[in-house]
């Protein structure tokens with residue numbers, strides 16, 4: 109008999125998110141989260157081998173003399189959270205910009221004055237590999253403690269071929285040195301550095317950066333900060349078409365601060381995800397739905413920019429756009445690592461239900477980073493990435509905010525964090 113290495117059992121409620129490995133959950137399906145009462149999951153050699161009620165799994169004989177058993181009695185069990193949009197690799201911080209923000213200086217104005225992203229580009233360039241890794245490692249540890257087991261990580265604080273390659277190399281090194289799995293995205297088109305026009309820097313990204321980044325094979329996705337005043341629709345399209353020709357998968361920062369047709373471009377290019385979308389038009393939302401582009405919404409950024417403006421998640425869900433959620437963890441517009449906070453903000457301000465929000469941070473987020481065949485749900489064959497939440501039911505997750513509901517985190521069936 110083959111036994112499980114680990115049995116997590118007796119969960120008050122287990123959300124399996126099953127049935128969406130082929131394509132993300134849309135519309136009313138976002139509320140169907142595969143609940144099992146008195147739930148249990150068995151893991152062997154890092155992978156899930158059985159999911160069901162505690163009674164069923166015991167009857168099936170998964171528990172042998174060496175099986176480690178963990179009770180989740182009275183608690184909620186979910187797949188590990190997947191954070192599909194972060195700028196987590198950097199050195200330094202930007203708390204000095206808080207007073208400017210409180211005086212009403214807009215985010216892009218700070219960038220125009222040479223601060224913002226460009227300030228983090230300078231502090232990252234000045235830091236050693238070890239410093240960048242130590243600071244990022246600490247943030248990843250915080251993410252893990254809050255239930256996040258896989259993170260998309262963008263470059264984009266380099267803005268030269270050498271520094272962007274360094275960032276992607278450090279993301280790969282960090283991936284191997286701690287428990288959170290990292291999915292690398294090249295985002296050389298994050299800001300236009302001093303000394304270049306937008307057109308000159310776009311040429312540099314297309315002609316110099318992308319061929320070398322693709323040749324090194326360190327990036328899986330390419331992303332662009334498509335926003336009036338940063339990279340126009342035309343520049344973004346040139347960059348993404350080149351990336352596509354070099355076999356990178358595509359993502360886009362779209363319609364965050366102004367409504368400029370970013371969502372329509374995302375649909376036209378068939379990107380995997382369009383992110384932010386606060387200002388996406390009705391036409392843009394319809395185009396995303398039509399093409400099955402995943403909307404990655406970032407309510408912690410809206411909260412932190414303090415403009416009382418949030419993405420129109422309800423319209424998107426109604427239109428059939430698959431919605432995912434992410435922290436956008438970065439030192440400027442979203443200095444946080446907390447997916448539980450994102451869940452609370454999504455429910456209160458995007459008006460998503462707790463079930464929809466959970467779908468958005470698990471299976472739909474896994475789709476947004478091309479990993480839905482391995483993670484994002486508790487199904488046989490998937491990686492044993494599991495979270496035990498010390499909460500009595502799912503409503504409690506967004507309801508009680510500002511503290512950490514996570515009791516235990518498992519990565520490939522191993523305990524990687526516990527209170």
Ligand code: IZC
Pocket residue numbers: 195224225228333361438439440441
């Ligand atoms: O450092 O400000 N929005 N890029 C686009 C960011 C935020 C990161 C930053």
Ligand code: ZN
Pocket residue numbers: 193194195361436
């Ligand atoms: Zn971003």
